[in-house]
Amino acid sequence: MSCMEVWGGNHLTFSEVDMPGLSAHVLSAPFDNAEYGGDIHYVSSCATGRVTRVLVADVSGHGEAVASIADSLRSLMQRFVNYVDQRRFMDALNRQFTKDDHDGAFATAIAVSYWAPTGCLAISNAGHPPPLVRDAATGRWRVAFRRRKDESDVAHDLPLGVISPVAYDEVEAPMRPGDLVLLYSDSLIESRDVDGKELGEEGLVRIAESLGDLAASEFVPALAERVRQRAVNERIEDDVTILALSAAPEARYRMGVTDWARAMARFSRFIGRAMVGRRREIPWPEMTISNIGGALIHRLNLRRRTPEQE
Numbered sequence: 001m002s003c004m005e006v007w008g009g010n011h012l013t014f015s016e017v018d019m020p021g022l023s024a025h026v027l028s029a030p031f032d033n034a035e036y037g038g039d040i041h042y043v044s045s046c047a048t049g050r051v052t053r054v055l056v057a058d059v060s061g062h063g064e065a066v067a068s069i070a071d072s073l074r075s076l077m078q079r080f081v082n083y084v085d086q087r088r089f090m091d092a093l094n095r096q097f098t099k100d101d102h103d104g105a106f107a108t109a110i111a112v113s114y115w116a117p118t119g120c121l122a123i124s125n126a127g128h129p130p131p132l133v134r135d136a137a138t139g140r141w142r143v144a145f146r147r148r149k150d151e152s153d154v155a156h157d158l159p160l161g162v163i164s165p166v167a168y169d170e171v172e173a174p175m176r177p178g179d180l181v182l183l184y185s186d187s188l189i190e191s192r193d194v195d196g197k198e199l200g201e202e203g204l205v206r207i208a209e210s211l212g213d214l215a216a217s218e219f220v221p222a223l224a225e226r227v228r229q230r231a232v233n234e235r236i237e238d239d240v241t242i243l244a245l246s247a248a249p250e251a252r253y254r255m256g257v258t259d260w261a262r263a264m265a266r267f268s269r270f271i272g273r274a275m276v277g278r279r280r281e282i283p284w285p286e287m288t289i290s291n292i293g294g295a296l297i298h299r300l301n302l303r304r305r306t307p308e309q310e
Contacts, residue, residue: 006077008042010059010070011035014221017043019052021116025216026243027224037239038066039185040107044077050116051084053077056183056243057109057160058128069102086113090124090168097161106161110183112245114175119247121175124168127159129186129201132208136178141208143201144181145171180216181245182208182223187238191231199227216244 007017012035014027030037038059046053055077059069076096080089090111097107110128114121123131123145133144155166175181184204191199199207207226211219220242228234 006042006044006074008040008055008074010037010040010066016217019043019045019114019116020049021119021248022052022114023216023246023248024054024243025220025246027220027241029224029240031237031239036067036070039187039239039241040070040073041241041243042073042077046083052114052116053086053089054112054114054183054243054245055109056128056185056241057107058185058239058241059107060105066105069097069105069107072096072100072102073107084113084115086111086122086124087168087170090126091165094126094158094160094166094168095164098164100161102161106159108159108186112181112183114245114247119175120172121181122170122172124170125157126166126168127157129184129189132182132184132201132205134180134182134208134213136176136180139213141205143205145173175245175247177247177249179247180219183241183243183245185239185241187236187240188227188242190238191227191236193230194232199230216246220244 008026010028010030012028012030012033014025016023016025018024024043026041028037028039028041030039040055040057040059042055044053044055045051055073057073059066073093076093080092083089090109093109093111107126108128109126110131111124111126112121112131113123125145130143130145132141134141155163157168158166189199189201189204193199204227207230208219208223211222211226214222224240224242228236231237
């Protein structure tokens with residue numbers, strides 16, 4: 001995947017996409033065999049390829065309203081593809097959703113940014129189910145990055161399009177080679193068995209544990225099938241999205257001159273298209289030392305580390 005690209009959508013697919021230091025496997029299955037659904041997934045490559053940002057959203061509503069929101073999400077990801085600050089990205093996304101008219105629709109969403117030079121993972125949550133993580137060292141699964149409980153007057157981590165402004169947190173942790181991070185739609189944990197019992201987060205962890213140490217390409221469809229088999233009439237009554245992120249086993253990504261040149265060439269093309277009216281927004285880079293300076297000096301990228309990496 002090239003710098004400043006946005007890949008994904010809300011259609012039926014089982015695909016893999018590779019970014020610097022990271023791979024994503026995604027299964028998207030709209031409800032009732034529809035061509036398009038209310039679950040949306042996007043992957044973007046940012047900041048000269050050093051940052052990968054992933055977004056999974058579950059939009060209320062169906063039909064043309066969902067298609068319009070999917071287009072809006074893609075446009076916004078393209079507009080802010082060169083921004084490193086994920087909280088700023090989420091704030092802009094929410095402001096635009098609240099401003100736009102989507103017939104009262106809103107979207108839960110989870111955004112993940114991966115800083116390839118250090119293997120730092122940042123997650124922000126807008127009312128979405130928390131991800132699951134499989135630790136490479138132990139092979140155990142756990143619910144991670146839960147939304148925090150906040151009693152202040154400031155709204156935190158609400159779904160996109162409900163109110164504005166909203167403060168979005170950013171939780172950071174190292175992602176080690178062999179770790180697997182799982183993003184998913186709530187249709188999995190809300191699926192019910194013949195007794196009417198929801199699977200829930202802990203039930204999803206148990207199913208994940210039962211699958212062993214499968215690679216992401218095998219794990220994703222196997223998980224979907226196990227959840228489906230448990231459900232009433234072996235049918236999940238909603239759109240299904242499962243997206244698994246895995247870090248590459250090789251050494252940390254280090255941008256070369258060729259990567260930098262390609263990124264600058266793509267950015268120049270975006271500016272050219274904007275000047276002739278083919279694009280309304282230019283994906284300007286975030287003016288920070290780690291972003292601008294890191295495009296030229298590798299050492300500056302190492303400023304972004306989690307406490308465990310210091």
